[in-house]
Amino acid sequence: MKAIRIHEHGGPEVLQYADILDPTPQAHEAVVKIDAAGINFIDIYFRTGLYPTKLPFTNGQEGAGTVVAVGADAGDVKVGDRVAYTGVQGSYAEYAAVPADRLVPVPEGLDTKTAAAVMLQGMTVHYLTHSTFKLRPGHTILTHAAAGGVGLFLVQVAKMLGARVIGTCSTEEKAARARAAGADAVILYTEQDFAAETKRLTGGRGVDAVYDSVGKTTWEGSLNSLKPRGTMVSFGNAGGPVAPFSPLELTKRGSLFLTRPSLFHYIASREDLVRRAGDVLDWVQSGKVKVHIGEEFALAQAAEAQTKLAARQTSGKLLLTP
Ligand code: NDP
16 A cells, blocks of 8 residues: 655655555454555654654554454454544555544534544644633633644634634735634734733733644743733644743743643543544534545645745645545
8 A cells, every 4th residue: 555654754855655564453453455545744843753653654643434454453444434533654555554543423414524634733722722621601811823733623622612712824825824713813923922912902901721732933922911820821833843842931921821732641541532533523524623625635745744834834734645
């Protein structure tokens, strides 16, 4: 089968479109014929080596398709099931062997492409807004990269939960998308001091929580945008990892709370995975949340897709279709 293999860490040029053996399932696994694989920023972190993994490997953490083979101990999963998953390396491929207990069924009437588009980013938004900092009416939040894959989903879910949403992004075109998704205000953080503008928009008070996926370049401004005892949710490094800092920085700004969460700790149990995936798939199937597919690429175009994602030239979800 065809797959995107990485033999050494580096730039997009290390993504090799290669022929490898078709996977066969271990006892606890099912082999999924991939209809669509989600492209996520985390794929770039594994490619560059920012997040460690064993070489060589097949890139990609998210996919959906049809089960074509099962191991002896794969539980209820059967050949022919339509399934989706995230958190298992190797979805940039025609087939992937996945632990059966990481698969969730794709509801009847929902296409596998849409399911592939929401497993990672949708469940991230679920845990950020329902568990890490539980949003309710009356809250005001600041969320960066509001026209990105996570961003457009987060804006919609935060509005659904009754929060006031201030978003940031780099261009007017992206700002229009974030507004269309429901953002109450959008700041071009490439042109304006977003912390000063956030303070102005909140009458000097500051926001209840910041969802910061950019990291290094927004870190200080994000802390400065919070109200005393506000919550800083630092959940990504699109602009580089945050530099070491003193906890006294939190005290100075009013006893702030800080967390640095990862989706994989919030879907570690089967129960959490099924609950979060069930909610997310229901939101998109019922139309409560719209999925914005920014662009689709053929499997062989993985390097081009990641180049665009890293260069801030994309909006919404990116998919690879083998
Ligand atoms: P996005 O579609 O949001 O793409 C990244 C966006 O970040 C860009 O479009 C850009 O938006 C913004 N950005 C700001 N500075 C930079 C920079 N220097 N280089 C590149 N991009 C920059 O990607 P995803 O939706 O896939 O992921 C968003 C973030 O969320 C990532 O940091 C990812 O790691 C994180 N994440 C974390 C998870 C967790 O559980 N911790 C799970 C899922 C995602 P603009 O042009 O508007 O500035």
